[in-house]
Amino acid sequence: MRRPSVSALVVITGILLLADFLIVNDSLGQLASIAVDLAIVIAAGAALAAVGSLGLRRGMDLWRRRGDPVGAALVLVGIGSVLVAGLRPGSEGAADPAVRWILVALLIPIGATLFGLLFVSTLVAARRSVASRDPAATLLVTTSLITLVLLLPIGDAPGGWLGTAAEWSLEVPIAAVFRGLLMGVAVLAAVFAARTMLGISPRDE
């Protein structure tokens, strides 16, 4: 069994926050506030460390000429551009016009273009799935085809019928499948959390 010091910390913090949620007490509130502020600082530090690590990794890729040098250079140029625009003297930070321009004129259109390409690649993938003669793939594509018909932007009475059927399909069968998945994920998360708190690792099994 692992040393349960981290697990104990998690349990104590969890109980503190829960107690603060249920009991009105100033001292408890202040303690919980410190725990929450610490979590925020740690999260901010982790985010900065992640960005630094990405930059360093791509820099090393470029330096040692390994992996994808063009991709690495683009990542570094992207990070550098936003940092310079947001941190240069006199800049308004994230609200600076230069940062906004990078976001509005570059980042968002590039993102939209990539997702626009999904239209073509999804159609190609659907055709290939059907061609694979896999019954599950055929069922998947047939279902998506039916959903597509239900979502056709038609007005008047036929559109109303299609809309009702589309809403029903989203809220009943599709929601049932999704909720089943969510419940499975929740059960796994609960089991994993309990194992973490009790300090049980795979080696203990």
Place this chain on the structure above:
Amino acid sequence: MSERLRLLARAAPLGLVLLLGLGWLLPEPGGLSLGSADGDAAARVETTLDALGDAPIVAVGFDPDVGTYPEIRPTVRVLLADLVARGAQLVFVSLTPEGRALLVAELGRLEAEGTDVATLVDLGYVAGSEAALVSLSRSVQAPGAPEALQAQLSAFGLGAADLIVVVGGNDLGPRTWVEQALPRIDQPPTVAIAPTILLPELVPYVESGQIDALIATPMAGASYRAAADPGGEGAGADRPPDRLTLLLGMLVALAVVGQALGARLVPAIRLLGRGERG
């Protein structure tokens, strides 16, 4: 595949772009509608907004993601325009960097379109995910806000808001707000806008009353836009989704996938029919 078919397949994406461009340029014919069958979700949003007093404080949790934001963008823009028209004081906060990036763009658009910047308070990006929400529900520091609002936010945190609007994406969305913030600030009226993928996990919160109104399908979004923006002019310079272009794209998808399915299923059905006759 013959040479002609190969050329046709290569030219297909260009043809698709041209077709969609044509749909975008042509005037929209009648008989097309994106609206939902009953418009219940839209009516809930209107009822929630109508119940607000004069100059309400509206906290907007803005965390969509780049991938799904186009689905909800027209509705978000009309809702923001609707709130501004109702004299609301909007307090924006993002808990994800992606949401922050999109918020910066939206705030820039609102300012460029002449929205009174005094009604827009930007709390920026707050790190810490769930912990940040817990912290915001206790107290909010808003140095750029008018003094009275600053005092209210500092004393009551998000609890100072008369309405919570959550614009969700793949990461921190309405579910997180329901779990971490709303119970701590006495469940103020809450409106959520999220992509369809989040509908299954959010519907129970609507049924239980923790979310007053949810728009999570393109149909519900279209119904709300039709109710809030009867002229269909969109918000400011924003152009609402073009129904003809959407229809053309969907018909192309139906034709391409339907042809593949037909080629796969028709011989199988014929074979089955022959077998039964035999």
